[in-house]
Amino acid sequence: MELESVKRIYRGYSNVYDALFKRFFYPRIKCAISSMDIKPGERVLDVGVGTGLSLPLYPRNCEVVGIDLSREMLMKAKKKVIVNRLDHIRLFEMDAMNLAFADNSFDKVFISHVVSVVPNPYRVMDEVKRVCKREGDIVIVNHFQSKNKMVAGFEKVITPVSEKIGWRSDLSMDEFIARAKLKVKRKFKLKKLDFWYLIFTVNEK
Numbered sequence: 001m002e003l004e005s006v007k008r009i010y011r012g013y014s015n016v017y018d019a020l021f022k023r024f025f026y027p028r029i030k031c032a033i034s035s036m037d038i039k040p041g042e043r044v045l046d047v048g049v050g051t052g053l054s055l056p057l058y059p060r061n062c063e064v065v066g067i068d069l070s071r072e073m074l075m076k077a078k079k080k081v082i083v084n085r086l087d088h089i090r091l092f093e094m095d096a097m098n099l100a101f102a103d104n105s106f107d108k109v110f111i112s113h114v115v116s117v118v119p120n121p122y123r124v125m126d127e128v129k130r131v132c133k134r135e136g137d138i139v140i141v142n143h144f145q146s147k148n149k150m151v152a153g154f155e156k157v158i159t160p161v162s163e164k165i166g167w168r169s170d171l172s173m174d175e176f177i178a179r180a181k182l183k184v185k186r187k188f189k190l191k192k193l194d195f196w197y198l199i200f201t202v203n204e205k
């Protein structure tokens, strides 16, 4: 997907995103963040923070930076920061494929429901690995292609449609892990019949 298409699609979603997706996405976000073992003083980067569903879940004694391509999605996130007085959180409009941060500047990185949205997930992962400290945690929550051949075939067929509504449905998890050269500590789904995985990785440089 082109960057401009992504911006246009998420501009459209910004007003309805929480109402449409919170009930599906929030339990996974909550489980992932509570499993990240964020320690006092740690710096955490939330890539593609969107409307900020994750933001109230971060401990107040860490420092969080959220970035997103969509100004309109970020405006919703900013509202959550203000309403909840989340002074430990800063938000920036930024492309995940070109992060404006120094090498090794974060202890942990969280990327939820983003890798199948960006034009080049491998470029994002290269950037994430660059800005995350060596041995830091990189946690990914995402939809991946089903391992069931029939469902996977269906997901491939509907990819042109799913891209029009904001994500590709045919990203293979095994291929993603291999091509992004991720060292996986553990990965699991919240429910047996779920298409979304939580992947906990450690940053190897």
Ligand SMILES: C[S@@+](CC[C@H](N)C(=O)[O-])C[C@H]1O[C@@H](n2cnc3c(N)ncnc32)[C@H](O)[C@@H]1O
Residues within 6 Å of the ligand: 006, 007, 010, 025, 029, 047, 048, 049, 050, 051, 052, 053, 067, 068, 069, 070, 073, 094, 095, 096, 097, 111, 112, 113, 114, 117, 118, 119
């Ligand atoms: C499905 S939403 C996920 C939002 C949030 N992480 C969540 O789990 O609810 C995808 C987000 O990725 C953002 N995004 C897409 N491409 C991006 C890019 N290249 N750089 C930064 N953010 C991007 C979109 O603007 C959107 O807010």
